[in-house]
Amino acid sequence: MVFANKYTKILIDSFSGFGKCSYLLDAYGIHGADEGGINSHAVFSALTDYVTEVLAKNVELSDEEIKIYKFVDNCRTSYANSSEDTLEGDFDNAICTCFLENLINRDSSGNYDFNRILPYLNEKSKEYCKAWDKFTGVRSPGLWADQEWDEVNQT
C-alpha cells in the first residue's frame, strides 16, 4: 500500500488487525490510486468502520481498541495546532473529521457507544467533539457538564 501521509503508515503498522481488515482494503481499492497514495481521511474512515463494526461489537474493550483510542488522542494532542498544509495538520484533520466526528455521529444513530472512547480523550480531542456538538446542536453523552451545555445553548 502507498500512503499519502507517512503517519498513516505508522497507524497501520501499529495495528495489524486494522491493516488486514476488509474496510481498509476496500478504501484502498477506491482511493489507493490517488496521486501519492491513499489519503489519511480515507484511512480514518476505514478505521471508524473497523472500530465500530469489529472491535466495539465486544462488550469489553480489547487492548487493541484502547490502544487505538490512545493513539488517536496522542496524535490529536500533538498535532492539533499544526497547519493543515503540513502532514501533521492533515493527519489531525483526518482524525477530527473522519474518526472522532464519525464516532459521534454513529453514537447518535445508535451504532456505537461514545462512552467507549470518552475516557481516553484529553482536552484537544474533547475540544473538537464539543465543536461538532455545537455545530449540530446535539449533546454527546458525558462530554458536557450541564451548566456548560446550557451556556452553549444560550449563546
Place this chain on the structure above:
Amino acid sequence: MFAPIRATKDSVTGYFEKDNVAYLKHCERLGIQPDYTKPLFAAPMLDKIVMSPIPDTLGETVAVTALTAATKPVLFAGKQVFKTGAKLFAGEAAGAKVAGVAVESGMHKGGNLGKVGAGYGGGSSVIKQANSQDRLQLEKLSTQLRQQANWVNPSEISNPKLKNIVDDLYRPNAKIGSGSTADAVRIELKIDNLKVGGKSHKIKAENSIRSITDILENDLLSAHDRMIAENVRLDLLDYLGEKLWYSQTNTPKF
C-alpha cells in the same frame, strides 16, 4: 393516496393524489413497502424531475412542477419542507404547475403515456408553459429538500457500505441545519475562516463522493438504497460552485 404518473425522457415520473391501486402495484413491482408519509417517497421523484432533460427554450412545453409556496426559504423546518414536497406530487397545492406530463391513473388509463403534451385533468394541476424561472424554482426546491436530512434514515439502508458512509455524514436529530458534512463544507465556503472546530471538511466530502460513486457503479443496490446514494451524493456535490444554501444560518441567495 397516490397514483403514479409516467414519463419518458422528455417528461417526468411522479405521483398524483388520486388512488392507491397503481401506486401499490408500483411498490409491489419494486419490492418496496408503500409509504406515503415519508419524504423518501417524494425525494427521488423530485430528483427525477430535476434530472429530466428540460429544453432551454422559453415557452417550450416541458415537464415542470413548481410550487410557489414551497420555494420560499424554509430554514430549520425540514418536516415542513417535506410535507410540502409530498404535496408537490399530490399536484393539488396552490400554484402547482404540471406541463407535458403523461398520466396514468384510474381516470386516464391509456392516455398518451410518455408524450409531451398529455396533461392531468384532475385537481388544480394545469398545463403551463415552463420558462427558465420555473426551472430555477424547481432546482431550488430540489436542492432544499436534499439539504434537509429528514429523508435520510441510515437504519433503512440495506447496503452496509452505504449505511456506514451515510452514518458518518449525518448527525441524527441535528438541531441546526442537517448536521451534515455537506453543511459543514457549505459554511466553510460561505463564511471565511469559519470551520467547525477549525477543521476543513472538504476532503471528507470529496472522499465520500468518490466512495458513494463507487457503490453506485459497482454494487447491486435496491431502489431505496440507490435513491439515498444518489441524493446524498448530490447534496455533497451541492457544496461545489454557487449552489444554493438553505440549511444553516445564511439567507438563501438565488
